[in-house]
Amino acid sequence: MGFADRRYTPSDRSWRGSSSGFGEWSAVTTLVIANCAVWIVCLLAHDLRPLALFGEPATLPDLLALASSPRLDLVEAWRFVTYGFAHSMATPWHLALNMLALWFFGPEVEDRVGRTEFFRFWFAAVLVSGLVWLASMVGGGDGGRTTFLVGASGAVMATLAVFIWHNPHRELLLWGILPIPAWALGILYFFSDVNGAYHHSGNVAHVAHIGGAMFGLAYAWRGWDLGDLVEAPGRLLQAQSRFRILRPDDEPPARPAPRRGGEPAAAASESPALDAELHESVDRILEKISRSGEASLTPEERDTLTRASRRLKERLR
Numbered sequence: 001m002g003f004a005d006r007r008y009t010p011s012d013r014s015w016r017g018s019s020s021g022f023g024e025w026s027a028v029t030t031l032v033i034a035n036c037a038v039w040i041v042c043l044l045a046h047d048l049r050p051l052a053l054f055g056e057p058a059t060l061p062d063l064l065a066l067a068s069s070p071r072l073d074l075v076e077a078w079r080f081v082t083y084g085f086a087h088s089m090a091t092p093w094h095l096a097l098n099m100l101a102l103w104f105f106g107p108e109v110e111d112r113v114g115r116t117e118f119f120r121f122w123f124a125a126v127l128v129s130g131l132v133w134l135a136s137m138v139g140g141g142d143g144g145r146t147t148f149l150v151g152a153s154g155a156v157m158a159t160l161a162v163f164i165w166h167n168p169h170r171e172l173l174l175w176g177i178l179p180i181p182a183w184a185l186g187i188l189y190f191f192s193d194v195n196g197a198y199h200h201s202g203n204v205a206h207v208a209h210i211g212g213a214m215f216g217l218a219y220a221w222r223g224w225d226l227g228d229l230v231e232a233p234g235r236l237l238q239a240q241s242r243f244r245i246l247r248p249d250d251e252p253p254a255r256p257a258p259r260r261g262g263e264p265a266a267a268a269s270e271s272p273a274l275d276a277e278l279h280e281s282v283d284r285i286l287e288k289i290s291r292s293g294e295a296s297l298t299p300e301e302r303d304t305l306t307r308a309s310r311r312l313k314e315r316l317r
Helices: 027-044 060-064 079-085 093-113 115-136 153-166 182-199 206-222 227-242 265-269 272-292 299-316
Strands: 051-053 056-058 171-174 178-181
Touching: 027 060, 027 079, 027 093, 027 115, 060 079, 079 115, 093 115, 093 153, 115 153, 115 206, 115 227, 153 182, 153 206, 171 182, 178 182, 182 206, 272 299
Parallel strands: none
Antiparallel strands: 051 056, 171 178
């Protein structure tokens, strides 16, 4: 079995999760605790108006929610993230249902992509869901009145979409009673949100749900790794450092010495520089696996691990 076929992060369904280090909470546990803590703080400060924003008194929940008519500058940019941690104060069920769904479906997605990548995925889903909802409200989508969006439902739907994509035939219990395959549950939720968005029914942001689900499907379908966006500048600089510009007056690079009669072909074709470069690439890939999970590897990185495994086997013969 080659490097690319091994699992470097053993599955662990405990409350600390498999992708976290010793003494660290899993991403799912961290997000659940953060959402519950924000709800408790907002509940305690709900009737207080000690904060003033641009001269107007505002409560803490008001400052966290995403408004349908936001300021055009970046002063209130935090709302695109904080709304995903603020839930309705009228009933605890809004928070409870979102966190239960995250707790049930999130750990398996986190096991697949890794702890750090799941954080990136969650915050990206919150941002995309908020932007989709905001776009639907352009032109006064609610009769010209300013409405507010709160809740992690969009990110939860994105997580559910990734779970269903990788486990379409997993049997789930609808309302805890009726067994149903995961793909059927996804279709049921999707058309329910489409119908709710079309008829503007209830006090539910159906458009945000749809935006989150679409983002989750695209993430799973395309096999995105949001960590690549962070590592892209470093990779570009590393790639540029490997190029060498040859001028007409430069000496041509030295050719490798011809292979002697008794020397193995593999030893003659491999230089210490190539071995060092391959070793460095393997270390970088293994570090990425421990950080973002095996599923985050690109086909080129898997080929590199396979080539390193084959070379190691040849040396041990």
